[in-house]
């Protein structure tokens with residue numbers, strides 16, 4: 117029954133201690149005047165937590181969402197661990213009180229390595245978080261200043277050791293490649309160094325320059341070099357080789373996992389699964405409807421104080437549009453997508469052309485990106501949309 121399909125919950129915690137130069141996510145810098153005391157005497161974080169409580173309460177009253185079992189809960193951001201661990205635990209308990217949780221439910225918290233102590237990590241494990249994802253970004257400290265990432269490489273090493281000691285088995289480390297001035301040698305050293313920490317999952321993201329970020333302004337001012345596409349391709353290949361040698365399976369364009377450790381929450385995005393996003397700017401896809409929350413904390417709080425959901429856009433997809441999205445997002449998985457996802461004759465023609473160009477390949481059952489296609493995945497997606 118459609119209404120009993122598992123669903124994932126994403127909770128956007130919109131605070132960071134400072135903004136990295138490449139980051140275009142919606143967030144506020146906590147600890148500044150905006151993150152500090154308001155006229156009402158409560159902090160922005162307190163007001164956010166109260167509003168989030170209201171949002172969960174409004175959804176739990178909707179039968180089509182509130183009664184569904186959970187495949188996953190994912191606290192992302194921002195930096196969830198900008199909040200004290202006990203506050204994250206109380207938010208998790210609120211979500212769990214609203215949706216039935218099973219022993220298999222994957223519960224992830226993203227963390228900046230410099231923001232967690234051994235005590236925090238123990239509190240998170242004891243409360244039921246099963247997976248932690250650290251934003252390592254690089255293992256070469258020379259890279260940090262150029263991208264405005266706070267902290268030290270030693271913080272990552274210490275945080276991973278402490279997470280494991282606290283009881284986390286499922287540990288992801290995020291890396292970025294193509295950083296300003298980063299060489300192929302420096303990148304391969306970063307990957308090798310990261311692997312000594314023995315994560316169960318690694319995400320490797322190519323640096324992209326988003327409009328409006330400090331990095332894009334610095335490039336325009338010639339303060340840092342532009343990204344080098346050819347070098348990024350070499351870096352991607354080098355990472356794939358090094359990770360494969362250590363037993364990692366590349367299961368999505370940017371994601372590698374030891375067997376059994378693929379991220380269940382992120383798989384929802386690529387397998388036509390339903391997910392509900394909570395918090396400012398969070399995006400949702402539930403039963404063929406895409407909708408997104410307002411990307412403004414004040415507006416988010418105001419709407420929920422008035423007991424209204426903070427949704428600003430909502431698109432109901434036709435059956436064909438749902439099939440198209442399932443195909444386009446599913447192609448990010450290396451295993452490919454069942455051919456029956458292709459229902460539209462125009463899409464058949466596009467796919468035929470993309471196969472001729474060497475960007476896609478198909479067998480009797482599946483269609484998938486070729487290694488060339490993975491480098492131009494956004495172009496392929498653009499052709500299919």
Ligand code: SF4
Nearest residue numbers: 132135136139193194
């Ligand atoms: S820690 Fe992550 S979310 Fe926060 S500013 Fe840096 S990249 Fe953005």
